[in-house]
Amino acid sequence: LNGNNKGVIAGNSKQIFSNNAIFNANVSQAVTGGTSTTFKDNAVMNISAQHGVDGGNLLFDGNSTLNINTTDAINGGEQRFKGNSLINLNHENSLYNTTLKLEGNASVNINADNALNYTDNIVFSKTYDTTTGSILDVNGHSLTIGSISGNDSNAVIKNSSAQDAILTTGLYDYGVFAGQSYQYDSFLQSGAMRADAVVSSALGDITRQAGLALIPQFADRLVPEPSGMAQNGQGIWVRTLYGQQGNQGDGATNAAWNGHVKGIQVGADLWPVDEDSSHKLGFYVGYLDSNADVSGKTIYASNAQLGSYQLSTYATGLYWRYTATQGWYTNTTLQLARYSGQVESNNSTRKPDIHGRGQVLAFEAGYPQELNEALTLVPRMSVSWQKVKLDDYRYEDLNVNNDLDNQLTASAGARLYWNTMTISGVQWSPFLDAEVNNQLTARDRNNVTVGSTGYQDSLLTSYNGSAAKISGGVTVKLNDYTHYYIKVDYQNGLSERSENTWQGTTGISLYW
Structure with missing residues (x-):
């Protein structure tokens, strides 16, 4: 049977082709209907239109x-x-x-x-x-x-x-x-998920880690003195940092990322000016430059680099500190951040620009304890809450909308100072620091649409991690007006998906 006209099989007709029968559909709409048109027993249908x-x-x-x-x-x-x-x-x-x-x-x-x-x-x-x-x-x-x-x-x-x-x-x-x-x-x-979808799922965690890195820790600015811990003078402070960060998600993409950060902050105690006051209100600005490589599964390898990020974080913060007469302190910080950068994926020639904003509310408390003439112990704890909102962006063939969870992070630690040694009129206080922190689970939802096909999916990835951090450093008091410190941290992941990382921090405080 040669279908050379429209509607050769149409309506509710029922056709059966068997015993080497052949049907050639040679024009458009040769078949426009039929109920269970059947081919069996070596029958053949050829469609050429x-x-x-x-x-x-x-x-x-x-x-x-x-x-x-x-x-x-x-x-x-x-x-x-x-x-x-x-x-x-x-x-x-x-x-x-x-x-x-x-x-x-x-x-x-x-x-x-x-x-x-x-x-x-x-x-x-x-x-x-x-x-x-x-x-x-x-x-x-x-x-x-x-x-x-x-x-x-x-x-x-x-x-x-x-x-x-x-x-x-x-x-x-x-x-x-x-x-x-x-x-x-x-x-x-x-199967291996397409690279741009995997890379996009890491962005929420990368921006959250950048925001946390810019939260100043007041414990770093404490200085041991015979009369206690010097901390309430009116002044300005500068903090620089360089370090490594990384994490791995759990979910549809299982993206892992590893990168470096470097940044600087400048802050000042604003009010009140009386150094005997138990309260201090301060202000700071900060900048952090981040880069990260994102890896995941491909059809050829279980762990291959799929893309990378370059991210700049600009932060502004207010802090309020209270110091009790017994020596313990609390420090509350509100930080607002803006994120901008660029993402690159192996399967896309287009490199989307990244824009977003975030807020962090952090609380720190510590209580210096003089153990003896040689040693001072400062136990502390901190809790932070963070919210990040990212703008939509587009790869060559993938549109991405990020719906990110808010995240809580908690830590507890202690710093042991060797009380001040005076060398050539300069007071030195070496210290060791230990901390355990827990990044509570945040579930990020990436809503993606493939441009060429219209296929849509919602990818859920969880990020969390527990880690133990060991630090060593020295606090130096040059005189009554100038203090600085140097600290190096090594962080060991305690959970399966946490990365081992390190970080170096330096700071200087000027008082009057």
Whole structure:
């Protein structure tokens, strides 16, 4: 039967092709209807016109064959294949918005790159015969497909060619390597998410860590003296830092990042000017330059670099400190930050600009205790709350909206000073510091849309971590007006996903 006119099969007619029968759909809309038009017993259908099938349902059974030799040969609908039926997709974009339901031992041969596209779907459907399984053979051709699903655990995805291929569905790439065959259900566990989606999931945690790095710790500005801890003079202070940061997420992307920060802060005690006052209100500004490499899984490696960030953080803060007559103190800080930078992903030529803003509310309390003439111990604790909001941005083929959780961070530690040694009129106080901190879980939701396909997904990634930090340094009092300190930290991750990092900090305080 040669379909040389529109509507050769139409309406509610039921056609059966069997015993080597052939149907050639040679014009657009040769098939516009029909109820379960069936091909069986070596029957063949050849489609050589765009939209040759534009409606109706086809059923291929037995040893029947469907050959598609043009683009968009079938426009929409669900086509069913069972028995030992065979589908040969011989042209780019062979189908449009079509679902292939594969049962029994049905096979699909991909004979051209991108023979399927993001509008098409494959369903591996289990039948009464559980020993059988359908086959998708990519034959060395890479392709994108809207979805692969089904309940047939015996279904197979294979590559009979000597050339590797990549199968992409949704946000995931799958390696279909030369000469290999994969069970369908286990194959879908081996995918690697596209690089730009993985890289985008790390941004929330990177910005939060940058904000925390700019929270000044008042314990760093304490100076041991015979009369106690000098802390209430009116003055200005400067703090610089350089260090390493890193973390790993838990969720859809499992992104890991590692980078460096360097920054500077300048602050001043504003009011009251009386150094005998138990209260101090102060102000500071800060700048932090951050970079980070983001790594994750690819189809070729379990841990590969996927992209990177360059981030600048500009912060302004107010602090209020209270010092009791017994020596203990509290320090409350409110910090506002602006973020700007750029992100790069291996699969995108476009490097989106990053913009955002954040707020941190932090509380610190400490209580200096003179143990003896030689040693002073300063136990402390701190709690911080942070909120970050990022603007939407776009890679070459991915739009990203970040919906970030607020995060709590808590820490407790103690610093042991060797009380002041005087050398050539300069007072030196070496110290050791130990701290345990816990970054409580923040769940970040990345809403992504693939530009070329319209595919949308919401990726949930959790970031947390516990770590122990050991520090060493020295506080130096040059005179009654000038103090400075140097401190080096090493942080060891206590949880599975925390990174081991280090940081160096220096500071100077000028009093009058």
